[in-house]
Structure formats: C-alpha cells, structure tokens
Amino acid sequence: MLKIVRKIFKILVFRLEKAYESILSNRRMETTKKLKEQKRSDIKRWKKNSELNEDWKERSKILAKMVRPEAKVIEFGAGNMHLKDYLPANCDYTPSDIYVRDSNVIYCDLNEEEIIDLKPYDTAIFSGVLEYVYDLDRLFKELAGSLKYINLTYACSDISGANRLKQGWLSDYTNSDLRDIFKRNGFEIVEYREWRKQSIYRLKKI
Known part of the structure; x- marks a missing residue:
C-alpha cells in the first residue's frame, strides 16, 4: 500500500x-x-541571478581560447564574468552588462542608440547576448569603428530549432543573415564552429 x-x-x-x-x-x-x-530590453530578467546559468562556463571557455594574448577585451553581457578566468595571460578585461552586479562592470544596453566608448579595446566578446539585440546591423556598424576582433555566439533561427519566444530571444537572424551583416560592416569570419546548436564565430576586421 x-x-x-x-x-x-x-x-x-x-x-x-x-x-x-x-x-x-x-x-x-x-x-x-x-x-x-x-523594442525594449528585458532588464527585469537579467537582474535575477537565477537567470545566469553556470553551464555557460563551457561556452565562455571556447570564446576565451579564440582571444589573442595581451588583447584588450570588452565583454558584453558579462553576467558572472566567468570569461576572465579563461583568457590568455596579460589580457586586459573589462566587463559590461545591462545590469551592474559589480563595481567593475560598465553599464551598457545594446539596444540603445549609442553604446559605450570602444576606443580602449581591440576585442569584443558576446556570449549568448546577441539574441537579445534587435538590430545587429546597427550594432556592428558601431563596433566596426574601433574593434579589430569579435568573438561571438548566436543561436541562428535556421540552426538552433528552439522556440525563440520561450527562450526570451528578441532577434531572429539566420546564419546567412549574420554573414551578410559581418561582411557589410567589414568583418571576415576566420573561424566557425557549433556548440549545442549555437553558432560560434571568430571575426577579424578587414
């Protein structure tokens, strides 16, 4: 019984x-x-520590391995800032995010018309961030003015197969869409791989 x-x-x-x-x-x-x-960012969501998945460390490791030694790195959507633990020696690391959890973090909402001053940096990292940005073409035009290298992940709508509304994603670009945006703004893809149906790109300014 x-x-x-x-x-x-x-x-x-x-x-x-x-x-x-x-x-x-x-x-x-x-x-x-x-x-x-x-056309707003989900600030309320990212204030919750429960939304920061520890499993994302693996993705940060992959992106960090693509960074050159002594790079001046700005990470967008830094969250728990795991990336800094995996970067090559002598890299300068600056975290930025839509919600400031630490005094070292620079506030940045990528959906705003103007973002932070990029002149001090040569490398940008976007780990699971660009799905929450509406206009990537506008963003990459701004990035192209200062950055030489960009390492990023994106769950392309034609590859991931995920329900984008359930994930809370705000943009719906395909792999082809992204490649067009990169090319249009003067970046070439020097490395491409996939991780859990997410596309990982290492870009270099032409």
Whole structure:
C-alpha cells in the first residue's frame, strides 16, 4: 500500500512541476512579445541571478581560447564574468552588462542608440547576448569603428530549432543573415564552429 501511495505522490509531483513549467513558459512568451512590440530590453530578467546559468562556463571557455594574448577585451553581457578566468595571460578585461552586479562592470544596453566608448579595446566578446539585440546591423556598424576582433555566439533561427519566444530571444537572424551583416560592416569570419546548436564565430576586421 505504501509503495502505491509513494508512486501516486511522485506522479502528482511530476504533473505539478510540468504545470508550473508550462505557466512560466507562457509568461516568458507573453513578456517577450510585449518587449518586441516596444523594442525594449528585458532588464527585469537579467537582474535575477537565477537567470545566469553556470553551464555557460563551457561556452565562455571556447570564446576565451579564440582571444589573442595581451588583447584588450570588452565583454558584453558579462553576467558572472566567468570569461576572465579563461583568457590568455596579460589580457586586459573589462566587463559590461545591462545590469551592474559589480563595481567593475560598465553599464551598457545594446539596444540603445549609442553604446559605450570602444576606443580602449581591440576585442569584443558576446556570449549568448546577441539574441537579445534587435538590430545587429546597427550594432556592428558601431563596433566596426574601433574593434579589430569579435568573438561571438548566436543561436541562428535556421540552426538552433528552439522556440525563440520561450527562450526570451528578441532577434531572429539566420546564419546567412549574420554573414551578410559581418561582411557589410567589414568583418571576415576566420573561424566557425557549433556548440549545442549555437553558432560560434571568430571575426577579424578587414
């Protein structure tokens, strides 16, 4: 009898968890729709530490290995700033984010018309960030004025297969779209790979 009760209890807990996940997913989708209508960034989301996935460390390691020694690095959407732990020796590292968690972090909303002064840097890192930027062509025009190298990830809409509203993503570029943007703004792809259906690009200014 006790075994049956335990089994029923497990089933009920499982169903409740699934129902709760469904509610959260629907809320995320509605929030994303509203943000896209208003062209706003999801600042409320990124204030929550629970939104910073520790599993993203692996992605940061990959991007860090693409950085040259002694590079002057600016990371956008730095979050927990794991990237700095994996960079080559003697790199200068500056974190920036839409929510400032540390006194060393520079505030930057990539959906604003003008971002931070890029003159002190030669390398930019975007790890799981550009999905939350509406106009990548505008952004890359600004980046092209100062940066020599850009390492980035992007969940391309024709590769990832994920539900973009459920993920809270605000842009929907394909791999081809991105390549056109890079080329149009004077960047060439010197390395490309995929990680968990996310595209990773290492760019160099031509």
